[in-house]
Amino acid sequence: MKTYLDCLPCFMNQIVRVGRLLKISETDCCAMLREFADDFAEIKLDDPPPKTSIKLYDMISRYSGVEDPFKEIKDESTKKALALYPELKQRVEEADSPLSLAAKFAVAGNVIDFGVASQFDLSAELDRVVDDGAFGKWLESDFFLALGGADWLLYLGDNTGETVMDRLFIETIVKETATPVTYIVREKPIINDAILADAVAAGIDQCAKIISSGCRAPGTVLDLCSPEFIDLFHNAPLIVSKGQGNFETLSEVKAPIFFFLKAKCQVVAEHLEVNLGDLVLTT
């Protein structure tokens, strides 16, 4: 997905919102806006927005003075999600279709995203999965058909905390289909996206192999990924891509990808032809 006109002011809005969330002073937030504006002409509209986000969040990290300014927020997200995990697991095990319910919980978990909002209600989002109206597109049967024919699965993670719902989905896939899963994390901290330590904290190491994409963007920019990941990506018989960032960076790539995401901004919702806030499973 290219960078839309609306994305340009949105970058500026993110600086203010995230700067305040991280308790960066108003003076420094203003300095960040000016620094970002100085390089505004360099933003390429042909790039997906997450590519521009690398520079933006590198700047925010620099002003915050720490490499992983979202660490506390991420740890809290994992803790809250793990507290819900036993109940969600029981509901999945007791469901008529455990795979279907686990897939829906996994996409509901995508609400945890500090790149697009500073507040959200995880429990309310998980409760929405029983409501068909929550789903914009939901190509579940296509995905399960593809899963039935795949000898392994590449699973591109997104946000920390959402990782716990990913774990439940992966555990269910392994239990129901015995398909081995490789789970992909970001190379370095960016926003609240999951890095290796975050995935391990969610317990994903207990059900999948975890590998970094080599990419620092809040998405999967193939020309910034490691050769090891590129090899996996091009050989994967089936790919689960979680979240907007992975969608924005991979929507035009020819590969057997199913995108699981919540449409959290108007630009992505319109691009997908769904309503803002919809839960989506699409190719």
Add this chain to the structure above:
Amino acid sequence: MKTYLDCLPCFMNQIVRVGRLLKISETDCCAMLREFADDFAEIKLDDPPPKTSIKLYDMISRYSGVEDPFKEIKDESTKKALALYPELKQRVEEADSPLSLAAKFAVAGNVIDFGVASQFDLSAELDRVVDDGAFGKWLESDFFLALGGADWLLYLGDNTGETVMDRLFIETIVKETATPVTYIVREKPIINDAILADAVAAGIDQCAKIISSGCRAPGTVLDLCSPEFIDLFHNAPLIVSKGQGNFETLSEVKAPIFFFLKAKCQVVAEHLEVNLGDLVLTT
């Protein structure tokens, strides 16, 4: 009122929203964002936001190719408001307190503002005046006391269309108190703010003397106003200031001003300590 941190991305949002409203191409909207970003460092936080808006809307006019790109929109606003005028006038005449109801209609008319939104519902806003919950602060008795002691009134207009409700308020003031009114318009077209022709189209020339402030900003920046206006301003025994732009530029000026406005952005609402959307009459 100074420029808040939130105002900086808001300028960028306005370029996109107003650019689209005026049917400026996406390519040109992008060029405007880049042009504005190039001069971002020059925005002075000590200035009120409407001072920065001069440059912004000059740029939008230039890209639109016409001096008054909102002319059609303004004419439509006047037409719609004039269609409501007979009913509003009758309601004011039949009210227990005609002055109070006319003041409330005048502030409800301030919803017509293409600088902060591209859509609004004038009729719904006018209907809200019977609901006390619509008013954040409403220092009506203070204003009427001051009006009782003033031998003339300086009335700073704001948006076109709102001018029709201003006319009804001024007619009611003249009828009830015989106080002469001087109505102030912007010097040149900016957004949908009323210039001389717009005030005349609303019929204000039938009840007040109309004079330009000499200022091109969507507000009243005293150091950009004409000597004639400055003289009126400093000698006025009582001043009605309509709208956010006049509030933002005059809130720190020592003068006998009553501000009539709808709090249409979060920054102004917080500055005034009212809720977003509240109708306000304050000093």
